[in-house]
Every structure is written in structure tokens, then in C-alpha cells.
Amino acid sequence: MTMKKLLWLLPLSIVLYACPFESTVPLAAAPAEPVDSSLLGYWYGIVKDGSDFFGVEALEIGKQSDSVYSIIRYGKAVKGDIILPDTAYYTGYVSYIGQQRYMNIGGTVLIVNTKGKKQAPEVITQKVFYLSTLDRNQDTLSIKTITENFSPSRKGFHTPEELRQAVVDLTSQHKNIYDDLYAMSYRKIPKPKPAKPF
Secondary structure, eight states: EEEEEEEESOTTTTTTOOBOOOBBSOOSSSOOOOOOGGOOOOEEEEETTSSOSSSSOOEEEEEEESSEEEEEEEEEEEHHHHHHHHEEEEEEEEETTTTTTEEEEEEEEEEEEEEEEEEEEEEEEEEEEEEEEEEEETTEEEEEETTTOOSSTTTOOSSHHHHHHHHHHHHHTTTEEEEEEEEEEEEEEEEOOOOOEE
16 A cells, blocks of 8 residues: 655745654644734745745734634745745644743645555545744744654654653753754745736
8 A cells, every 4th residue: 555645734944845743743732822912924034045946935924813823834836847836824823841932833734545546545634733943033033843853763642741741851952853954034024915917
């Protein structure tokens, strides 16, 4: 049986072709922290190498409820040798480990199981979480996403407590559980108005 996973939603701060940690559980079981109004707005990606070919272009963060954010990622997708706009939608909520703020980013993946040439593929929609640090300094938002290989055992986590403990253990040992490829900074700007058609 061949399993093909198609990502519908990509995490914050992902570089094309990169593989951040994808979890079936978040760091905190449910939203508890109130929405921080200073995070709301339109954030434009500051691309490190001077080219936005691989960079995330922008994030639009809104308030979905008292403790849940709506997040729109405006990025790019590569189809052959053509680069096209790519927009993805998430929800997110904040949790803390010590003084460090994390965003639990909820997305969806579509898993297609092909069983044979004569059988129709089985399609499963699965809720997943991506986990990023979130640091704001005036008009700059810095995000680092936990990398796919952050846990040496590469085991699956079954509860938020188990995942949280792994993050606590590794960060307390000063292990780098992030990757520069998944790091991105954004600057808050007024949302650009849509271009008028000719």
C-alpha cells in the first residue's frame, strides 16, 4: 500500500520543500490565553537573503474568538517552473512554556491511501498542529518553527502533556529544536489594497 500525503495547509514560517514538525496534538489541550491585540494585523515577511523567491510573503492575523486567532498565510507555490500565489488558512492559539510564547497552529492535511489500480483511493482528512515560537518586538514579529527532527526518538506524541514535556526537556538541555530554514521575521504594515483591474 502506498501512502501519499498532500499538504493543504503549510505552517507559518515554512520555506518551500521544508519539513516542520507535524503533530496530531498541540502543546496545550485547549485555548486558555486571551488574544493579544498587538498580534492582530497584517505582517509582511522580512526575507533574509534579499530575494522573496522562497520567502513567505505575509501573515494576516485576526481574532476568531476571545482566545483563538484566525491566520491567513499569503505565500507562493511552485508548479513546474512557474511561481504562483498560494494562500492558506489556519487557526491558532497561544500557550507558554516558562516565559516562551508558542503558537499552536491548527491546519488540515489530506491523506490519500492508494490500494491498487482497480480500487478507488481512500481519502482521509486529518487535523494537525504546527508549533512555533512567537516573539514580538514593537513592529517586528519573529517566528521559529519546531523542526521535524526535534525529538531524537522521532516518536509520535499521544497527549499534549507528553509533547510539552519533550519540548521542556530538550530546551532545558539547551538543545536547538528549531532550524534557521523555518525562522522568519515579519514587519507590521497596513494591509495593501487589492490592485484594481484594468
